[in-house]
Amino acid sequence: MRLANTCGAPVVGLCDSAGARLEEGALAMNAYAEIFAQIARMSGTVPMVGVVLGHCSGIGAALPALMDAVIASESDAQWMIVGPGATAKELNLFPHQVSAKELGGAAAHAKRGGVAILAKDETEALSKTRVLLALLPDNSLESPEDDLTGDADINRELSAADPGDPDAIIASLLDAGSALPLYALSASSVTTTLGRIGGRAAGVVSAAGKLRADGCRKAARFIRLCDCFNIPVVSLINTGGLAAASPDDQTDTIKAVAQLSYAVAESTTPKLTVITHNAIGAGYIAFGGRASVDAAYAWPGAVISPLSPEAAVAVFKKDELAAVKGDVDASRRDFIDDYTANVADGLNAAKLGLVDDIIQPPDTRRLLISALEMLQGKRDQNPPKKHGNLPL
Numbered sequence: 001m002r003l004a005n006t007c008g009a010p011v012v013g014l015c016d017s018a019g020a021r022l023e024e025g026a027l028a029m030n031a032y033a034e035i036f037a038q039i040a041r042m043s044g045t046v047p048m049v050g051v052v053l054g055h056c057s058g059i060g061a062a063l064p065a066l067m068d069a070v071i072a073s074e075s076d077a078q079w080m081i082v083g084p085g086a087t088a089k090e091l092n093l094f095p096h097q098v099s100a101k102e103l104g105g106a107a108a109h110a111k112r113g114g115v116a117i118l119a120k121d122e123t124e125a126l127s128k129t130r131v132l133l134a135l136l137p138d139n140s141l142e143s144p145e146d147d148l149t150g151d152a153d154i155n156r157e158l159s160a161a162d163p164g165d166p167d168a169i170i171a172s173l174l175d176a177g178s179a180l181p182l183y184a185l186s187a188s189s190v191t192t193t194l195g196r197i198g199g200r201a202a203g204v205v206s207a208a209g210k211l212r213a214d215g216c217r218k219a220a221r222f223i224r225l226c227d228c229f230n231i232p233v234v235s236l237i238n239t240g241g242l243a244a245a246s247p248d249d250q251t252d253t254i255k256a257v258a259q260l261s262y263a264v265a266e267s268t269t270p271k272l273t274v275i276t277h278n279a280i281g282a283g284y285i286a287f288g289g290r291a292s293v294d295a296a297y298a299w300p301g302a303v304i305s306p307l308s309p310e311a312a313v314a315v316f317k318k319d320e321l322a323a324v325k326g327d328v329d330a331s332r333r334d335f336i337d338d339y340t341a342n343v344a345d346g347l348n349a350a351k352l353g354l355v356d357d358i359i360q361p362p363d364t365r366r367l368l369i370s371a372l373e374m375l376q377g378k379r380d381q382n383p384p385k386k387h388g389n390l391p392l
Contacts, residue, residue: 004042005046008046008141010046011046011049014051015051015060016052016053016055017060019055019057032060039067043066047139048068049067049133051073052064052070054078061081069116069117069132070114070115072109072110073124074107074120077106079104079106079109080103080104083100084103113183128180135180137229144229144230145201151177152198154198157363161299163208163278166206169276170191170204170236174193178195180194181193189210189212190211191204191206191208200376203231203232205219205287206236207236209238210241210243213255219287220264223263223264232272232372233272236276237273237274238276239280239283240280242283257286259392264286270375271293272294272295272372274298275296275299276302277303280307295371295375299346299359299361299364302358304355309340312344321335346358
């Protein structure tokens with residue numbers, strides 16, 4: 001690992017081990033500590049991928065988790081802190097209530113956001129590792145290599161224009177066959193995908209519906225990965241803001257939103273935003289708004305507002321609606337239409353300089369490629385400091 005760091009080469013950790021030799025005592029524990037310290041010091045300098053191909057338990061379970069992404073084989077992975085028997089005993093459960101698949105199976109971890117790429121077996125896991133590394137540079141001082149051999153046509157129109165179908169938009173936006181979804185089974189309101197746009201590597205974050213804590217953390221982790229290795233980030237925004245959180249989840253949600261806001265603001269890689277429909281309240285702010293990105297576009301009909309037009313009218317026109325003698329619903333619709341047209345419409349944000357352009361959906365891919373070409377020479381850095389204090 002030290003040699004890889006010196007040479008600026010990626011590291012792949014293949015995890016399939018029964019753990020430390022107990023008879024070695026403290027020496028074994030110290031060896032793990034040495035490895036973990038080396039991973040931590042290398043973080044952000046070269047890409048590191050943890051591939052769980054078999055048994056990976058105890059303190060050894062932290063090894064792949066310390067790396068940039070975890071790929072796990074569904075047929076073989078047993079990634080857990082303690083085994084099923086010890087877990088059942090400690091939690092006072094019947095042994096049959098805890099299985100190895102539930103505790104440490106690849107699919108279980110993927111649903112909880114611990115596995116970036118779920119592979120069906122060892123062969124596919126290794127294949128996906130190669131695909132991931134091909135989209136990353138060798139180290140943080142380089143940029144990902146371009147690949148103009150595939151579907152890199154800069155003039156191809158975007159064929160998908162339904163804001164409610166972000167998967168179709170991403171598939172149409174990226175070069176054909178280049179999409180590599182990460183954390184696909186967790187936090188469905190946020191989609192994170194590596195791929196190529198016009199032959200250049202890029203990360204695409206899509207936010208749809210209401211944002212929750214798990215989605216915010218997923219987006220923050222992905223954006224920080226892209227920023228480490230000079231990969232531009234394109235954000236597709238169609239979110240109504242934050243979902244209501246239970247009393248027990250309030251702190252978790254607040255911290256997750258702070259993590260996403262921090263990740264976006266701190267990143268210096270090229271950043272582009274396309275508001276496909278709604279950008280309401282915290283959903284707009286968490287992704288940095290215009291202040292934290294290099295260019296922002298909006299599709300016709302985009303709504304950019306602290307509240308949805310319906311909620312805004314309920315708050316600001318409460319007295320007027322109470323005084324209506326006739327059809328209250330008709331008056332409410334009129335107020336909503338007026339607020340949408342004169343306050344919340346993306347065109348008003350463009351007039352204020354908060355959106356660079358109102359673009360037609362078919363032109364999205366071409367304009368993003370043009371913007372990424374302009375930003376290829378971007379040079380930006382944060383103020384000198386030891387490191388920021390990410391709100392963990």
